[in-house]
Amino acid sequence: MDEKLMSCFLAILREELIPAMGCTEPIALAYAAAKARALLEAEPERLVACCSGNMIKNVRCVQIPNSGGLIGIGAAVALGALAGDAEKGMEVLSGVTEADRARVSAFLDEGRCEVTFLDSEIPLHFTIDACAGEDRVTVEVRYAHTNLYRVVKNGQTLCQAEDGGFSAVHADRSQLTIDRIRQFADEVPVSAIRPMLDAQIRCNMDIAYEGMAGNYGLGIGRVIRACYPESPLTRMKAYAAAASEARMEGCDMPVVINSGSGNQGIASSVPVIVYARENSIPQERLYRALAFSALLTIHQKEYIGKLSAFCGAVSASCASAAAVTYLAGGTVKQIKDTVDNTLANIPGIICDGAKASCAAKIASSLDAAMMAHFLAMQGKCYGADTGILKEEAEDTISCVGHIGKVGMRQTDKEIIKLMLQ
Numbered sequence: 001m002d003e004k005l006m007s008c009f010l011a012i013l014r015e016e017l018i019p020a021m022g023c024t025e026p027i028a029l030a031y032a033a034a035k036a037r038a039l040l041e042a043e044p045e046r047l048v049a050c051c052s053g054n055m056i057k058n059v060r061c062v063q064i065p066n067s068g069g070l071i072g073i074g075a076a077v078a079l080g081a082l083a084g085d086a087e088k089g090m091e092v093l094s095g096v097t098e099a100d101r102a103r104v105s106a107f108l109d110e111g112r113c114e115v116t117f118l119d120s121e122i123p124l125h126f127t128i129d130a131c132a133g134e135d136r137v138t139v140e141v142r143y144a145h146t147n148l149y150r151v152v153k154n155g156q157t158l159c160q161a162e163d164g165g166f167s168a169v170h171a172d173r174s175q176l177t178i179d180r181i182r183q184f185a186d187e188v189p190v191s192a193i194r195p196m197l198d199a200q201i202r203c204n205m206d207i208a209y210e211g212m213a214g215n216y217g218l219g220i221g222r223v224i225r226a227c228y229p230e231s232p233l234t235r236m237k238a239y240a241a242a243a244s245e246a247r248m249e250g251c252d253m254p255v256v257i258n259s260g261s262g263n264q265g266i267a268s269s270v271p272v273i274v275y276a277r278e279n280s281i282p283q284e285r286l287y288r289a290l291a292f293s294a295l296l297t298i299h300q301k302e303y304i305g306k307l308s309a310f311c312g313a314v315s316a317s318c319a320s321a322a323a324v325t326y327l328a329g330g331t332v333k334q335i336k337d338t339v340d341n342t343l344a345n346i347p348g349i350i351c352d353g354a355k356a357s358c359a360a361k362i363a364s365s366l367d368a369a370m371m372a373h374f375l376a377m378q379g380k381c382y383g384a385d386t387g388i389l390k391e392e393a394e395d396t397i398s399c400v401g402h403i404g405k406v407g408m409r410q411t412d413k414e415i416i417k418l419m420l421q
Contacts, residue, residue: 303401
């Protein structure tokens with residue numbers, strides 16, 4: 001692989017594999033609110049959050065970390081504005097204290113944070129207005145969780161991204177293909193990926209262990225371990241689901257995310273780590289498989305977008321199973337067959353918001369994706385024109401992405417409508 005392309009793929013990993021505390025949608029709101037407060041240079045007297053349907057969908061049911069069990073848009077915005085540190089990015093709420101929580105509760109009880117609906121065709125889209133005296137700051141975020149699209153103070157525009165674009169330079173994702181991702185995984189110097197993947201292994205496995213031991217949701221990880229036959233696959237599903245459940249239920253431990261999602265970060269990494277450990281695979285080989293899984297998840301999500309009616313656990317689990325095929329010595333064809341076999345089976349799981357049951361969707365998606373792996377390793381694959389499958393796995397990924405981004409647009413609106421009834 002030429003140096004320019006390798007540098008591009010490394011830049012993609014650095015942009016996407018970042019730590020975040022809690023579900024990324026409420027954290028994005030908290031981050032933008034903290035930014036608004038910093039620019040206001042005073043504690044806000046009033047806050048208004050105007051959010052797209054997908055933002056509402058993904059904040060509605062999850063506990064906010066470090067909040068004392070608070071849920072909802074208003075709580076996320078108030079926590080960010082009154083107690084957040086925007087310099088910490090997606091860990092903006094890591095320094096919240098008990099005194100801060102008390103101030104936030106009083107602020108919310110006084111009705112000083114208003115939430116309104118933003119009718120936007122952009123799934124990830126919201127504005128935060130913060131007012132203090134005669135001063136007012138507006139922060140608008142589009143497309144990505146920390147992408148400050150527009151910032152205005154007292155009528156003066158401080159920054160404005162080009163229409164339809166990001167406010168920062170982003171690495172080119174268009175060069176991602178399964179073949180190039182495999183080549184990158186084979187050839188990248190391990191020293192170039194080790195630091196970010198060490199952080200991914202540490203953070204994502206720590207919250208998996210916490211989910212298995214702690215009292216979160218239904219305790220899905222322990223149930224899977226108790227009720228399914230003991231096997232590496234059972235443990236892969238259990239630990240990934242437990243990590244997700246802890247995260248959705250307000251655990252304040254960070255997760256290294258993928259494509260803006262902690263659940264995708266978990267589903268694309270924890271199963272690969274567990275599989276490698278169960279099979280005594282050398283650490284260097286694990287690093288390469290994790291880089292492969294991360295980039296394949298990003299590749300699929302680039303077609304779908306950050307938020308949609310398509311469950312991202314499918315994309316991430318598909319990538320995990322393909323990475324397992326890679327670890328098991330599978331050929332490029334078998335890796336592609338793993339992708340096709342997965343997408344022949346479960347491309348229709350809907351996203352009805354971030355919540356504890358995302359953990360169950362991860363477990364189910366992993367089960368299907370690993371079945372796809374086992375079939376591929378036996379030389380078996382569903383053929384082209386089986387449903388939406390195409391001749392090439394790349395075209396299948398593109399096809400599924402089109403369905404998730406365009407075809408399910410009305411489905412997304414109906415899901416949001418039903419959730420808000």
